Amino acid sequence: MKAEKQTVGVGTERAGGPDRVLLTIVVPTRDEAENIPKLVRGLRESLSGLDYRVVFVDDSADGTPGVIQDLAGEDGRVRLIRREGDERRGGLSTAVTTGMDLFSGASEYTCVMDADLQHPPEKVREMLETARRTDADVVVASRYAPGGSYAGLSGRVRRAVSVGTKYLAQLIFREARKTSDPMTGFFLVKNEAISGLQFRPTGFKVLLEILVCAPELKVVEAPFDFQARNAGVSKATMRQGFDYLAHILSLFWYVPSAGRFWKFALVGASGVLVNMVTLIVLAEYFHAQKVIAWMFAVGLSILSNFLLNNAFTWRDIRHSSRIHFFLRGVLAYPVAVMGIGANFAVWYPLVKYVSDEFPYYALFNLLGIIAGTSVNFILSSRLVFRPSIPRTLDPGAPPGQISEGIRRELRADRVGLIRIPDLTPLGEESPRGLSSSDRSVIDLVVGTTHPTLTVTGPRRLPQARTNARWTNSLAVPILDEEHAIGVVFVTRNSTEPFTEEDLHWLTAYTATAARMFE
């Protein structure tokens, strides 16, 4: 029998605007009728005296919504978001992100947990206390930390899958190594730290999504004993395993900073192909001298590696001008040579002093490749693709000096550090003559509190020529809590418009500027 829709729909919840509380607990549910009263009771006991709410995001076909609705009648802290039809697309993952999104503005912390009592409600209070005591952005309830256990995972296969997926994530993503349990469904986050993050989990591993998309977060663990399911049946399926792999691929592809070493290695492998094909084509079809062919092959593969690394591995690290881009390309050569040197330095002594027989020389070749790739990666990230100035500014420095630094980095015409609400400049550096269009951009940024890039065409018709000059501005709000107290406003009139990377750079660079504007 289909449960009646006796609900607070997604829309109504948003419209009313929920009251602000300290902690929102988001619990995804599908057919968990028997577990819910016990969970709510457990939370009530554990969190007595604290200001919290429990939000159930429900996709059930059994009596679960009715049970939740009854509890909500007795206790105003219990809320139900009932999803129907299309809203259910994505299942568990979108259930979690929907609950988080709807209430993140209305609470300081969000905790996500399962309904089946595998995640002990007593633990939530401790996680909250840990977050406040250590000023952590994320507290992970870990089954794998010393003192925790995953004995509640039913069956040997489930355990092996759990451990395997955890190691896979940690091998690929450095950020997943910040915790021993990046795949847990039991965690607490400080909402301010992830505000504005758009979730796109393909699988249900929302914590992994958070860790990888926000690499700057401070993560702390709380070990716990993963219990056996209280009642009801597991919804874990093979399908979720495939979704998980798709999720890993999607993070790898779409998050620029994720899995950089593996991106680098992938590009390196493509370089081997470019090198081989060039060598063979030149030597066999054009009958080039082998040494000449070899030189072309090396030169071309280093160039193709540089371009691909630029477009893929380090696509979030901007270059400040075309000259800068060219110089990086040139620097890629000596760095590649060092990598080749490291490869040889490992391979040659092993072959000479250990064994030059098959399979040893091939095995040593593999070690050489690993050493060469690592050295090349380290040097490339430090020298070639290093951000050109420090990531954040020093708020103690004179404003004139700071705007001069930004002006040079972005090749800007004007840089204004503007104090809101009176729109006065900081220091003697004056944002001379803010035009009315500048003013409307600044008003927009103050209103939305989002960094904004504008490109303004010179006239109302399309441009006839490609080297026409565009008027460009970057405007980044400086926030104190939720409000803009200042705007960093940068303009350029040039044939080369500002890019999204420029905006990201300025946003990161001015992240510590609030103190200057107070």
Ligand SMILES: Nc1nc2c(ncn2[C@@H]2O[C@H](COP(=O)(O)OP(=O)(O)OP(=O)(O)O)[C@@H](O)[C@H]2O)c(=O)[nH]1
């Ligand atoms: N809203 C919603 N919740 C779901 C869905 N699938 C699972 N859940 C809930 O997500 C939580 C975790 O699901 P479980 O079936 O317990 O998965 P598991 O913990 O990996 O598996 P077990 O160890 O066998 O319990 C539970 O609270 C489920 O009710 C879904 O499609 N929609």
Ligand SMILES: [Mg+2]
């Ligand atoms: Mg479970």
